[in-house]
Amino acid sequence: MKTRKDKAVIIEELKEKFEKAPLVVLTDFQGMTVAESNALRRVLREAGAEYRVVKNTLMRKAYPGTPVEQIADKFVGPTGIAFAFGDIVAAAKALKKFIEEDEKLKFKAAVIEGKVADYEQLKALASVPSREELLGQLAFALKYPVNAIAWSLENLFQKLVFVLENVKSEKETA
Structure with missing residues (x-):
């Protein structure tokens, strides 16, 4: 069992991540096995993101004053959080792919660059190159x-050579 001090540290870590992460996605992971959740964590880690499962009571204490406060009503039932700090497109792609492949993982809500987003917006972000x-x-x-200029110059020199050869042949025949 975690002590108050441990819980305070978790709350502070979450608050910092809620404030700094340009992409925060809430998911429902009910029914996922440990192996599946570990696979999700690995896929997200490779994409530069992080996935955490924390009690809703701790999350509720961490989100006030952060952009995640906009989706506070989604902290109900089993909730996992994906945080992306670097390439949010890669994280969105990885999460979208995992949600589509594993029916047990369900999208709840997201905050992208401080704005609330639905699943369609997450999919749109994932479709960005x-x-x-x-x-x-x-x-x-x-x-x-640069290639066009080089090709044009080469073509121009070929035409010049052709014209000079024509002039030379005309002078020889005259």
């Missing part, structure tokens, strides 16, 4: 004009 894909698209977009 990853950071690496966006960087690749940017690199292509930056590289294209």
Whole structure:
């Protein structure tokens, strides 16, 4: 059994995470096995997120004054919390995939960048290209004009050579 001091530490940790996390997702994990919840934690950890299960009474003491206070009515029944601090798109993708693959894990509510979001908004966030894909698209977009200029110059030099050869052949025949 946890002491008051232990509970105070948990409340303080949760409050800090509720304040700093750009993505907080509440889930209902009822019926999940330990192996399934460990798999969820592993998938989210790989995506740079964290999944915690804490008593609702402790969570209720942690959310006042944070963006999560907007979804306070969802802290009912078994509640798990996914926090993402880095790449929220990767975390949203991992969570969406896990929810779709495991019917036992159910979406309750989310706060994305301080605003309440439903499951459709979480899915929309998950459909955004990853950071690496966006960087690749940017690199292509930056590289294209350079390639176009190089191709144009090459084409221009080929035309110049063709014109000079025509002029040379005309002078030789004249």
